[in-house]
Amino acid sequence: AQTVTQSQPEMSVQEAETVTLSCTYDTSESDYYLFWYKQPPSRQMILVIRQEAYKQQNATENRFSVNFQKAAKSFSLKISDSQLGDAAMYFCAYKKEYGNKLVFGAGTILRVKS
């Protein structure tokens, strides 16, 4: 069974600075997808960024980028120029190539200080 591990229960960052959230996963599959979701107090899961395992290039979405290390099964999220609105719970998630069942990590609470 696939598992996703987020080893940082909580992280803090100063506004305008950069923070990196860590995620490792375990799978025997060669093709799969990885995601970072943001869950603010409003509770709705918002997709931040996705990475296809077959792509070597790291995904980037504006201030959000990932460091995908397939051999190490590592998938970290870097948030640049942090903003107060980035404060939320962040979840790393895994999906097989087929099917849309998501396997989530336990989450990392991100606090942004002004």
Added chain:
Amino acid sequence: DAGVTQSPTHLIKTRGQQVTLRCSPKSGHDTVSWYQQALGQGPQFIFQYYEEEERQRGNFPDRFSGHQFPNYSSELNVNALWLGDSALYLCASSPGPNTEAFFGQGTRLTVV
């Protein structure tokens, strides 16, 4: 374009009761998945519905059942509620069984 909508937003039930939660998928989406998110934890997959049939199921007992209607909306039913069923229940829809999901805001269920 309305996103994924869930109802009700909150409800309180007593142990042993039954509950039905509802989900309307995003326009154009035909696949619905349900997740249970206990406080302080990541969501856990309950099951997925596509073409009105349960296609995948997570590690949840038979007390958890569902249904998908011809208009793609879905219900999650939980029988014989336990205190441990208290959680946020998230519905996610997608334009097919192999594509990424869009989430609703969830239903907060409290069992007392």
